[in-house]
Amino acid sequence: MQVSITVNGQQRTDEVEPRLLLAHYLRDTCGLTATNIGCDSTSCGACTVVVDGLSVKSCTVLAAQTDGSQVTTLEGLAGPDGEMHPMQAAFRAEHGLQCGFCTPGMVMAAIGVLADNPDPSDREVREGLEGNLCRCTGYHNIVRAVQTAAKSGPAAGQVPQSQEERA
């Protein structure tokens, strides 16, 4: 079947199997491999992306379900000049990543946490990220990164607007 999806601001049309997961569509069809797959039970959140403003686990969504949607992955966050999104910058400043595998999903989920609550407490960040697993950091610096990002302003809780909308 044919799907038309706007991925990181670029509209594309692809022929896909109806059963193709969005995670595999992004990785294999679009070649956007930042989005990782860490489990097969919607538990780990490594595959989290933003679809139409909501953070979702892309292993649990069919590519077909996002026909006509705007999908943003980690690769779509930095500005055109390469300037990091406030959440990316905060993860670096606070050492919120080690092996980097959970990071793309964690960053996208963290943006979702701030979209819902721009000034979360330590506990609220932890609850917001409960569905995103990390084996390296003990979550300590991830929580700090999200709070550092929150202090930087409202952009930390938003994905960049699509090129279409910008125009």
Next chain:
Amino acid sequence: MSILGTRVVRTEDPLFLTRGAVYTDDLADERLAGALHATFVRSTVAHGRVLSVDTSAALEAPGVVAVITADDLADLAPIPPGFPFVNAGFTRDWLAKDVVRFVGDPVAVVLTEQRYQGEDAAEMVAVDIDPLPAVVGTAAARAEDVLLYPDVGTNVYAAFGEPAPEDFFAGCEVVVSRPVVNQRVAPAPLETRAASAVWGEDGRVTIWCSNQGAQMVQMEIAAWLGLDISKVHVITPDVGGGFGAKIGADPEFALIAQAAKIAGRPVRWSESRSENLVGMVHGRAQDHVVTIGGRRDGTVEAYSIEIDQDAGAHPRFAVVLPTLTMLMTSGVYAFPKVHAQARVLATNTTSTAAYRGAGRPEATLSVERAMDLFAAEIGMDPAEVRRKNLIPPFDSPHTTPMGATYDTGDYVTALDKVLEAVGYQELRAEQARRREAGDVRQLGIGLSVYVEITGAGGEAGAPSEDASVEIHPDGTATILTGTSPHGQGHATSWAMIASDQLGIPLEKITVLHGDTDLVPKGGGTMGSRSLQQGGAAVHQAAGELVELARKRAAEKLEANPEDLVVDQALAGLAVRGTPGVGVTFAELAGDERLLVQSTFSAAAPTFPFGAHAVVVEVDTESGKAEVLRLVAVDDAGTILNPLLADGQRHGGFAQGVAQALLEEVLYDEDGNPTTSTLADYPFISATELPSFELVEMATPTPMNPLGAKGIGEAGTIGSTPATQNAVIDAVAHLGVRHIDMPTTPMRVWRAIQQAGQAAGQGGN
């Protein structure tokens, strides 16, 4: 000012955060164009005779190119046990031929054009297995009613030590003895295992795989496949966590290489999580009997552990794990008499191997539990009992009764610091208040004081490591290292070490690792060895490079070499007293290649130490424990980059708390795994942890010029017993002396009920 010791953010991060790291399954290498996808067919039976493997239906399925079974691998010798002291009869077939020995044992490999086709076709391989009784747990293994390898005649892979003399505890006023379980856990790095392989026309195979040390992987695969080592090229892409479970090669990696040979095309494989949780090695899995004896004044006189290591269906690194446990039996304590012995046992479960700490957490957990049991028995405060038995501070080597020679240590100070930071007396007062009031939510305070061994030789060879540093004519530098980072940040740290000596800024230094063509020698990253050996090798190479440059600069400048000093701002050498006047390293590299390769050898391993205090609240009605605080003193010698060292500590704490509170790999009595997805395995999440409180302490080691000890595993070693002790402490006033890990609500609740019943009976 030196960059060393400062909080430098990682040079790795911009790419990791904007494009994503490139793991094995992300590779878009042209050599892998047109690669087939491999899907393993694995046994769903823990123990049984293979009657038939019918691939006919699978071969008809869409996209299937081949289905490989044991018959296709007849020219490969079976996998040997890998340890000279293990009976050679404990061999493993590449794909199960006659017998399957655990759920997850590979039976066939399906090669398909596309990934999804492999999932479909693997379901169509019909494997007929006649089940045999399964051996689950060390007690069943010891009983030997069922043998995994009947030809060998025993389930014991290896045994170490002798039984304790009968009078070992004679004369002790108090002796406490009990079993202590160090349960099986899943390392569960977020990136599961993955490998890709392609053969060149020259008969050389290139293998990309997720690992902790390419050179060891290369050596193992070459030996397994009967190839000269020069015919195996291993490349390590970015690695999404290892925690010990990615040490060495897994047989699957060699099978992927062999599959590529059979198919005549490149092959790639990336396992699912449910495959990972049965197929990748597990950790811990030691059952101890702990006995401690001493005087009522708190002096411990004798201590013993008997270890049963559940090593699973095939001998892996667990065969030697108990030797590390035995070495560290008495930990930080000056016990006059110490005994340990171990048996390593075969069971019909996933094989076990190294997991963060690898043998040392098991030693620490038992001795720290023993100290609490002893304290409870004599009615003394656990902090006081510890203080009374600690080895006094020392700055020249201290050898224990088990033969470990500690480099430097000050355990009393570590304990004092953690007690002060946590506010021990105030917490005990609050605990007494809650106990008095009969609060539903009781407070528990758990302590541990630990010492561990890092940078040992062993599987990685001698405690030495290679590095090379080259400065290029454009002023950039390249470091090659035999260590193998998978989250630790060596690209940043090794660049800091070189920059400190050469004046070349971090952004101009590239650190490469994990490609056996580029770095033929290397010990990888494991056993908390990297900084003290790999970092020290970079330090040594950079120093030697300065000397080489000094000779050349002296000729070029017609100066006395002794008058030339490193000018950091110049990134070169200047005549003493005239900064800025001299020659840059880049100019010298333009004249002639400026490269130094160096091997650093440490005199001996190092012994980091520390003390942890964990505060929990336990709901006595539900049994649920919540960690409120985790305060840690971790002394790893001189710290190169506190940002990264703290990160290592944090991750370790989380894995320790996870084992103490939550995580356990479980099997039913037939050997079926019941925790083989992340929906079933309770991988610790952000909500189950507090933010951590770190206390600094740094006692340099003389074993390397950086003064560094290992930090990668200490957090886990200290936090596991402190958390378990805290949970038990919270309900100790109800008569509870011990609860095995994981201290789940059910277990805590049951322990409270049983203690209540026992007290009731005692009253009658």
